[in-house]
Amino acid sequence: MPPTLFVKENPLDVAFMTTSTDHEFFADQTMDYRVADMGILYNDYIYNDLGFPKLVALLEYKYQPATLHLIKKELKYQVAVVSHLYANLILIDPEKGVFDVQEIRLGDCDLVNPVANTKGYNSNLGNLDYPNNLNTTLLMTDLSEFEANQYRDQKDPSLPRKTDVKEVDLIQVVKLSLKVGNILHTKFHPYGKYISRSFNYLKEDKDFNGENFNKASQLINTGIDPINESKVRQALEIWKTEAKSITNLEDKKNKKYYIAIQENILQCYNILRDFTETDEIANQLKAIDPKNQIAEALISNKKKDEIQVEKKEIFYTPLPARFAQTDVTRFLKKKKDIINGLNHIQPDKYDGKLTDMSIYKAASLQIKETAAGSEIFNILVDLMIDIAGYEKNSSNYSQRKELTDVLKNYNAFCLKVADETKKFKATYDFKNGRLSYRTKLREHILNLNKIANFTAFDDALATSVATTIEKTKPENITIAKDFIALNTAITLKQLTNSTQYDSTIATTITNITAFLDAKFPIQNREVFFEFKNACRVIKENKKLSTLEVADFGNTLRLLYLYC
Structure with missing residues (x-):
């Protein structure tokens, strides 16, 4: 595949879809794999656009059978059932075609001292910490040889039981999808993630204008996904006005409000990618709160934003023929000037x-x-x-x-x-x-x-x-x-x-x-x-x-x- 670095502005306008052409996912309906669907990426640098996106991220699940491992530990046994499902992440420009394909695999687990990782895998950011970055593993310990053998499939004793396969494979499907957001961020924003869009909500106080705080919060709540520059700048002006009204920073309550307001101001500038005033504000904030993380992040983000990213040539190819009967083909054919069809459903009883x-x-x-x-x-x-x-x-x-x-x-x-x-x-x-x-x-x-x-x-x-x-x-x-x-x-x-x-x-x-x-x-x-x-x-x-x-x-x- 040719170089595919493709830098875009934040947020990334993307539709996330999953599919598969491997018949094993559909051969047994009781497994309920659900590998063909419209997905949502819970990342603050992504705008989920299931209408007419600039980018379609297609996750194609690939089947590989789960494995069974009986591990003898002194006089007892451990049983590990390991999923090996993997996926291809295919990036598509709806107008031009496929421009990037990347295989996604989770790491191999240690079969000498395996670690269970079927719980706590859910991550909104797609950053999976060890051991969740490894293939999904179901672990049973302290078993007799007879008990361990009960985890074998009756028809093929070399394979795990179907119930255990289902448990690890369904988790693996989710874990693979959680990798997508982080991969997209690395490809499209290669110099690191923007600081989290976390805004302080300021309660009304006799010394502070609660009406203004509420108005600013409402503007932010409706103005950052997707970004509405007008609303963000309105909120910015409200907070700047409030910050100017706070002069006595010796008062602990005043200082707390001042820091919270300045953090919100920096967050606004970060979202707008406008760093013209952030150095002065960040340095003032660090002067009264030396360990302020938001001020540090803004200074870091500004430096990264100034780096000129090399844009490499992108080559486009048609969507592979194997996807002709999948829902992604219907999705890519949608047009703005007509009423488009969705998957048809039967009317209910009445x-x-x-x-x-x-x-x-x-x-x-x-x-x-x-x-x-x-x-x-x-x-x-x-x-x-x-x-x-x-x-x-x-x-x-x-x-x-x-x-x-x-x-x-x-x-x-x-x-x-x-x-x-x-x-x-x-x-x-x-x-x-x-x-x-x-x-x-x-x-x-x-x-x-x-x-x-x-x-x-x-x-x-x-x-x-x-x-x-x-x-x-x-x-x-x-x-x-x-x-x-x-x-x-x-x-x-x-x-x-x-x-x-x-x-x-x-x-x-x-x-x-x-x-x-x-x-x-x-x-x-x-x-x-x-x-x-x-x-x-x-x-x-x-x-x-x-x-x-x-x-x-x-x-x-x-x-x-x-x-």
């Missing part, structure tokens, strides 16, 4: 029917105001015929028991139309009339049913939609109604291009966005990124494709699960 009923009711209301035989009229009739067919499908036929009588006539009509459609399709000459099938079917169904028969269920459907939501989402009825209303409005808007749904779309997007922001302050799942992108596309009033509408419905369904 959601399919709930969605169908809501769309059918909206179509029924619109068709009453539409001229018979017009293009929009025909589109709406086709839609209602389709939904009638869905209603006969058992996967979408589930409904609340409370609604059996309410929906009796609607269900009967849907079954009737579905049967008529089935009989027509069975005798239709597709070879010579494929392009006119929809028109002929519509004419046939309307000859058998008046349009008034289609639109006779508005009240029943309104009741059923409301009841289903109340019974399935009792804790979030209002927002659940917004989800259904938005999906319905987008569907009808795409089909009819009518502006009558614009107000509903705008209102429900606002409501859902506010709800999600309040319930999920940290939105680090891909579905949140894609929902925001989809809403932006919708607000631009672009004509959506049928696939985009389906993908948006799936995105709403995924969000609905979390609510």
Whole structure:
């Protein structure tokens, strides 16, 4: 691999994904390896961007079987089960391709005097201390020979038991992923980590302005991930003003507040990578607190920032063909100007029917105001015929028991139309009339049913939609109604291009966005990124494709699960 040093500004905008093409990870579902997922890197120099990142860090897990070791210790035995899973870290520029591949392995453990390391391995920084930087090892001690042999697999005594393999391998999977953040930092910020973004929260005191402290803290809390320079500088000015108001440093409380404020000021400058004033502030701080670590770190960081890093040529290659069927391929194909698809999920027991009923009711209301035989009229009739067919499908036929009588006539009509459609399709000459099938079917169904028969269920459907939501989402009825209303409005808007749904779309997007922001302050799942992108596309009033509408419905369904 050619030189790949690639220096970027802090924070690093990255999507972390895991995958594998080794069949051993999927051969036994009870092992539950979970090696294919969207991940999160808990490092303060990384911004997790599962929307449209500048960098994709793909961790490809590689399988290597765990080993069993029976170690005799005087008259007793020790049993060690050791994981040997490893991984390739593949760095991808979404627009240009792969530019770096690095193998990640944990160290070999000492099999003469093995050390267990199945506990205490969890690290947010990816820096794993010994012995956690070694292959995951499960250790059983003080065993008789008979007891030691019980840890052998019954089918192949040279291998460990499956339960023990699962324990060490699942931990190994996590430990390998925890290495990624530190590796990225070394590659992209080769002269050391920035000091931790730890800010002092200052409580209100009769001598100090609590309102200002709170305002500054709020600006920092919302302004450092990702970095918002305007907010950080506003907080900086507040703390600088407060620092100037403290003059008597002989007072212990004054001195404590002064040090805390100056530390916050230095942290702000560090985040902004602005070192124009830090020398003076850091030296003043060291004068009254000689061992102040933040002042020392700022001086050190400034020196490192002044070093000119040699930028080496980067070579790009296409994503290897082995990943063609993995989720990373879907992720890399996403575009900002369309609604992108996420992995599709099946509607739950009631959601399919709930969605169908809501769309059918909206179509029924619109068709009453539409001229018979017009293009929009025909589109709406086709839609209602389709939904009638869905209603006969058992996967979408589930409904609340409370609604059996309410929906009796609607269900009967849907079954009737579905049967008529089935009989027509069975005798239709597709070879010579494929392009006119929809028109002929519509004419046939309307000859058998008046349009008034289609639109006779508005009240029943309104009741059923409301009841289903109340019974399935009792804790979030209002927002659940917004989800259904938005999906319905987008569907009808795409089909009819009518502006009558614009107000509903705008209102429900606002409501859902506010709800999600309040319930999920940290939105680090891909579905949140894609929902925001989809809403932006919708607000631009672009004509959506049928696939985009389906993908948006799936995105709403995924969000609905979390609510």
